[in-house]
Amino acid sequence: MKRKIIYTFLMLFIFSLAGYNNVFGKNKIDLEKINVASNKQWKIKFNRKLDVSTINKGVTVVDSKGNNIDVQTEVQDNTLIVKCPKQGYKSGETYFIKMNNNLKSVKKSFLDKDYILKFTIEKQEKFKLGDDRLLTEYNYLIDGKRVGLVTNQTGVNSQGKSMIDELANYKKAEFNALYGPEHGINGQASAGDYVKSYIDEKLKIPVYSLYNDTRMPTEDMLQGIDVLVFDIQDIGARSYTYMSTLNYCMTAAAKYNKQIIVLDRPNPLGGEIMDGPILEDKYKTFVGVDNLPMTHGMTAGELAKFFNRKINAELVVVPMNGYKRNMIFQDTGLDWVQSSPYIPNITSVFCYNATGLGEGTGIFQRDYFKWVGGKGIDSDNFASLLNNANLPGVTFIPEGTPSAGGVRLKVTDYHTFNPAKTGIYVLAYAHSLNRFEVPKSGERIIMFDKIMGTDMIGKYLEEGYTPQHIEEKYRVELEKFKEERKKYLIYN
Structure with missing residues (x-):
């Protein structure tokens, strides 16, 4: 005998538009929410632990025209997490999360019918500068x-x-x-x-x-x-x-x-x-x-x-x-206007801090900040170190020049790519490969320390710190800044 999984919906912050037809025909909408944020992540709690292997067939997300939406799902014991698409949900669009009886618990109990959550994304105001x-x-x-x-x-x-x-x-x-x-x-x-x-x-x-x-x-x-x-x-x-x-x-x-x-x-x-x-x-x-x-x-x-x-x-x-x-x-929706001679496009904007921190070290950028390397660096080893670090939103392609080894950056996800963090890893791994001489300030502060805003990064490089260790060293002050800046923010 089928055993129904009792479920409830948690953490719903949403809004709806009238006039959308139910794409599932006569199936009942079990819950409807409106004014949902475009980056909404859903948490749907069941009374039994879910069988992860049944999620792909048991859960689908579609838009108002019935098109399947590519979303990632995750299971934490008895909670199903439905993440938003990479680019977020579209302004004003209505979506449906459908759970059918392919979705089972670890004890093989399953739903007695399809359950449907309908939600509509808030309409964003027209963007104006x-x-x-x-x-x-x-x-x-x-x-x-x-x-x-x-x-x-x-x-x-x-x-x-x-x-x-x-x-x-x-x-x-x-x-x-x-x-x-x-x-x-x-x-x-x-x-x-x-x-x-x-x-x-x-x-x-x-x-x-x-x-x-x-x-x-x-x-x-x-x-x-x-x-x-x-x-x-x-x-x-x-x-x-x-x-x-x-x-x-x-x-x-x-x-x-x-x-x-x-x-x-x-x-x-x-x-x-x-x-x-x-x-x-x-x-x-x-x-x-x-x-x-x-x-x-x-x-x-x-x-x-x-x-x-x-x-x-x-x-x-x-x-x-x-x-x-x-x-x-x-x-x-704006067009990028070249902001300076070496920043012609948006990829250069994102890569600026990732490849441009090596002033005075011999680690240099090329191709409008899309490539970084230096003498004495093995391109394959450099790429391997950086790719194995699993830095978000970027991969590194080994690419040397006649006089230097290096990598070309391929940004795979502009929303998660972290330029400054990537730049610290680039410098630390480059130093581990060619032991470049770290510039030092004396009576005059040199450009390397000006760009870093401190002389500590140079000292950490000299001492052979891993990039992870360097991150830990500046993390406390970074967290203080994150709190401080909240007082000056204008936008949600």
Whole structure:
């Protein structure tokens, strides 16, 4: 005689849309939930321990059209866990989890009928950047004022229109000055090259370089404006200097009594993965202006709020609309605008911290941060060490050059890939293979320690620490940062 497994559903946070037909015909919907998060993980508890071997045939997930959805399932004793798809559930779509009598307990008791859970994913608000909202919802911030804009070629709205052009055509404010970061307004200057100030021939306004004799706006540069607007796309790495320019602009705004408005943009690496050593005060420079880990998981607006705990500028952040912490750049629907000469695409953004940490060590990157290696390294051994470390979201392909051994990175899952952690493993394993000389700071702090934000990583490498041991060494301070940053977050 069939023995029915009694079950209950736990931890359901959801919402529904009317008008969907039941894809299972006349079968009864046993539970329906609406407004479900797109990354929802279901836990379904039964009164008996489940037979893992029956899950694949006994549990299916389909959408409103009856298409099967590829999801991973897991069993913990009497609890069935149905994970979300890799890219999450689609906004506004309805799904069904069907459990049939192929699903059995370890004692071979099984369901007496099909049970169906129906859930509908919350509709996400239309994604908007901060600059999409400035001239409509937040125009009161600049109306009747003299405006200066800190930007470059990345300062475009969701339609790809330059914020320079948008402000130039906006009649309710006076557009009086432009300010450009490293690489210049057009992003063409090489890394480290000084950029000259000049007068824009079309707009007849000054274009002040913030990567020249000064990297902070001077009193003269700010004299003709009431408010400073910041609109630059970052790449989510502490050593990338665009957010350093933001910090310096906030400092100048506070010093000269100017309001600063940050038009928020996404962290392309997402808002959840943070890793690497925390920068120590001694190592604050333009490639690391505050006590952040290598990757911080914060947007430009959130970083501005974090910076402002010490600066106390008159800060306003124009937030994005429809942005979630679990979104990486690919989830926004935006096109990537080359942010600097060596960051032409989104893969380079993700690989920047994974391959670019070897300043002064002889471990170098190629192909826009997609390859890393050095002299005296056996490519196969290097790849084997890295692949055996099971780093999330990436595999390593052995690939040498005529003068160096190395690996090419293949990002397999951009949502789980951890650039800074990967970079620490790359350096540690490279050192174990060729024993490169670790750069050391003396009276002058060398770039390697500036990038690391500490001299401890170099010491750990010299002492032969494994990457796992190095991780443990910086973990305590990293966890403190994760708690501290919560006060400055804007998005759920």
